[in-house]
Amino acid sequence: MRVCEHDSLRVRKWKSELLAFLAETKRHCGIGGGNLCNSETLYAAPAMASRYGYYLPSPLIFIENRTRSVYFCLHRRLRALKHWMKSKGFQWSDDALGFVETPEEGIAVRALRELKEGEVVAKMPKEACLTTKTSGAREIIEEAGLDGHLGLAFAIMYERSLAGDSPWAGYLQLLPDQECVPIVWTLHEVNHLLCGTELHQTVQEDKTLIYEDWKENILPLLDLAPSKLNPKFFGIEQYFAAKSLISSRSFEIDDYHGFGMVPLADLFNHKTGAEDVHFTAMPSNDESDTDVDDCNNEEGIVEEEALAQNSSIYMSELNTANIGNRIVIDSESSSVSEDDTSMLEMIMIKDVSSGTEVFNTYGLLGNAALLHRYGFTEQDNSYDIINIDMKLVLQWCSSMFSDRHSRARVSFWRRLDYSACGSQNSEYFEISFDGEPQIELLILLHIMLLPDDAYHKLDLSVSIAGNCVESSGTTLLNDNIFPNKAFNTSKKSMLPKNVCDALLSLADMRESLYGLKSIEEDIEALGRCSLVREKKLYNSLVLRINERKILRKLRNYASQSFKTPNHSSPRKKLKRTTKRTS
Template sequence: MVPLADLFNHKTDGEHVHFTKSDDSDSDEEEDGDDQNSGEEGDVDQSNIDLVEEKDDDDQSNASADEPSTVENSTAKPSGEGYNDEDLEMIIVRDANPGDEVYNTYGTMGNAALLHRYGFTELDNPYDIVNIDLTLVTKWCSSKYSHRYAKARVSLWHKLGYSGCTSEDAEYFEISYDGEPQLELLILLYIIFLEPEVYDKLVCVAEDLVGDDDQHDEQDTIDSFAKVVEVTRPAKNGVEKLPDVKKLLQSESIGSALSSIADNRESLYGSSTLKDDEEKLRTCSPVGERNIYHSLVLRVSERKILGRLRKHACSWPKTKKRKHT
């Protein structure tokens, strides 16, 4: 199937065709077989009923012996000229005008994956992401506090059952195309900004807060963080209502931290600006300067995402600091 599907170029969210293995010949012939054998199965059922009514043990034994072969014949896979288990079906999912190129899709993936697997990139790919290494976050925290402070806060974050994405012994966080930071990164920043006495309190109960089940989705992570909030922001006399935990992760301090981390991440691109890279990309040939072109596509996309991250973080409302008791 792959060689035929690869005859068509990929276009993210703009494909005209899908390819799939065709099971029509199997299902049609099986239905024909069922129709041909339906009378036999009916005879067997009626024979069993008659035998039960007559309570003839010998005939019942014979009917039971015959029944499996009858059922087996009715479900046997047909063979013949019309059957081919490698049939391929091309399904049209979008209209194409005469003369237009017809596109396939290789899946919903960002430019980094497309370049790694297929050797090309797309401008403005909505599935692009930016990775921010945990070491970059730790470095920012160390510069604001100390290396020992950063190590202790990250250790508690891990102890509570949180982690980022992992690849080849590296841990990182994903920033979506829209600039939305990974939830685990926000929780880490929340723990970093805890007051010392609250941090110490959380350390004492950390093992009790870790559940037996892994965190499979965002809701699991939010539910887990709610337990942390109950410790770090205890209700007074049981009257205070537990706040929206996601709003706690959108504080002014966390937003400021995200902006600083985004600046540190973008500094890895050197002294050139986003505008410089966009101009280079505009004049770069995707054929004659293939490597440079794809590199610029990745850089421009990632820098735009970092810009959205800053804008996203700056949009969070300013909150008053609360004294922890």
């Protein structure tokens, strides 16, 4: 029977029967039962009906069978994981933690009884974690000198290539092929969905660098060890997939193991600033007394920095990176037996009632960082920021002043020891979640807008002060640029009108990077979008909208901060809030 108009009504009816069925399954099978088939069955069944132009005689029988098979398939896979973990010496209590599938977050960990602060809810043997030291590929990795994440990506591909023969088979069978982070999106998706956002350039660069890494380091190994390595498992797609798993689920284990995949610990989902559980470790006996966190941190930073080329997103991730998927060595609250350095632990940091999800934290991260590393966003994320590139500021300058004027004022600003964030090649200014611009940007705009005579006077005073810029230059600057006593650096309030106008222009220029669609259109699109079926679109819209809301706040800030300078009021000295370190 072909699908006709009349049939589409049946598809709708089918869908509503499905929804009722799912609700019913949910009641019977608990949290996982109803939800797990949402994405697969609910949308697949009517689509299949339309595509193939027929209906199964009894949709409900079909759905029921399918739901059962999906449910039991996951159930079987979870059971296999638990069996594997028990055999490898993982410890957790079956009456304390349950694992369920949710359409939005994938697998989640729930409390099956009340959990108390300080309780160790899981222990993971370091030797059972998948690292460059434990993998069967260790020799190849060491001979080839594959460090850090590169080596771990190779280890994951290698163990995957062994399928059932891998000692991690029971773990790998439950891992997704890849995490839906932007590095695995197509270039078209990156350009289309991330255009204008803080992630756009970063992800473009990531993709190029990851490809180069693979070509330089992995590809040659396939020729060197053809008998040991099946190229099917070491291709560029497999490398991107492994990198996505590392970015979303690897942990820093210790100085000896470095980063690795930690089964069980990686089942906990994230909640910003409201986690219930912490991941902890003691340094292994093989290690020196060096601080584990610091050592590994350094290695991670080197690699991540290379990857992100000083991207602001990465810098903010790194700044908060001592929590999240990292080690918290907390000797007071930890009940790891003093000499048991071979185990990692998950410790409750607050009470959790029975039936609720148990969350870890991956750090205090804004949406750009969350999407970048983990492939999801949060609706109201107070760690969001937006950046205004120095290039954009210079573009605004050249629309207002001659090149000579702009160059002289920027170099004067630098001479006063001010700088933006990032490196010389990719400098940017942060706008906070509340829409407040970084003080260095305000000062640069002030200097840029100074009338020539005031500027020359100031330039002369600073030159006379010579090497004493640090002590007297700032005072001179304060006296000349901020004659308004109401200006308060901590509140950054009461700016001259021309600076406010400059901020408004910069907000418009930054906004134009998002393309022709307005924020209202984005909000409407988000309302129509399904997180489960259109994950990439959904998360990129949340990112765009929240960034644009910050620009809106910047505009409000600029409109409300305006005050006509009153040169007769007593002068207030500006105190520097940041200092260049290099």
